[in-house]
Amino acid sequence: DFPPKLLNLKMLLKETDKEPVELNLKCQGPLVTCAEPTDKYKVLSTEPNKEGVAEVINVQVTHPKTGEIFLLRMRMKGDQVTIEGVEMFDLDKIDDYLNICYPDNAEKRKKIKRQLAVTSKEDVLKVVLQHGARGTVVVAGTVSFDIGPMKEILR
Numbered sequence: 001d002f003p004p005k006l007l008n009l010k011m012l013l014k015e016t017d018k019e020p021v022e023l024n025l026k027c028q029g030p031l032v033t034c035a036e037p038t039d040k041y042k043v044l045s046t047e048p049n050k051e052g053v054a055e056v057i058n059v060q061v062t063h064p065k066t067g068e069i070f071l072l073r074m075r076m077k078g079d080q081v082t083i084e085g086v087e088m089f090d091l092d093k094i095d096d097y098l099n100i101c102y103p104d105n106a107e108k109r110k111k112i113k114r115q116l117a118v119t120s121k122e123d124v125l126k127v128v129l130q131h132g133a134r135g136t137v138v139v140a141g142t143v144s145f146d147i148g149p150m151k152e153i154l155r
Contacts, residue, residue, distance in 0.1 A: 002029035002053065007081060009145040013063055013070055013138070021061060027076070027147075032057050040064065044071070044126050056084075060125050069125055071135055079147050087135030091124055097133040 005027045010020040024035035030048040034041065040062055047056040059072040069091055073084040089097075094116065098109045112131060119127055 004028040005079075005147055006035055007032075007076070007145065007147045009072075009081075009143060011061075011072075011143040012141045013061070013068075013086075014066075015140045017065075017141075019064075021064060023059065023061065023072075025057070025059070027054055027057075030054050039122070042122065044129065049077075058129075060122075069135075070138065071125065071129070076147070081145050081147060083143055086138040086141065088138050089125055089128070089133075089135040091121070094124065094128060097128055097135075098131070100134075101132050 007023075007025040007027055009023040009025075011023070012020050021040065023041050025043065026033050026035040030046065030052050032043050032046045032054045034043065042060050044058045044060050045056075046054040046058070049055040053076075055076055057074045057076060059074070061070040061072055062068070063070065069089045071087045071089060073086070075082050075084050094113075095109075098112055102108045102112075112127070116124055116127055
């Protein structure tokens with residue numbers, strides 16, 4: 001039985017951004033979900049630790065102005081959150097990612113592209129990541145976050 005926690009992040013994805021993107025994630029045991037309905041970000045995957053609590057959290061964030069897709073890789077231990085990495089993906093360059101993942105396997109690339117053809121736009125990144133794609137590593141930008149019991153943060 002896990003008490004729900006709210007993970008609140010504010011991040012400037014680019015140094016030129018004036019307004020931070022705000023993410024609110026509800027964490028309860030192995031489950032991590034968006035705390036409110038949104039099309040700006042979504043939880044792609046989580047990996048629990050041996051106690052069954054989500055430890056690795058991968059979140060897809062859409063930049064509000066440019067529409068670029070960012071992947072946020074986080075690690076959560078208790079009330080400590082660390083950002084393991086931020087990568088940017090250009091969904092118009094899926095072919096490039098597939099060529100890097102499978103340089104000598106045209107058949108495999110075709111198969112994935114057929115899969116992507118019937119995949120909704122917001123799920124494309126999830127599919128590409130399953131095949132080991134990596135985005136452009138983002139080193140600029142800032143993130144601030146706090147985590148605590150849901151009732152406390154939603155006061």
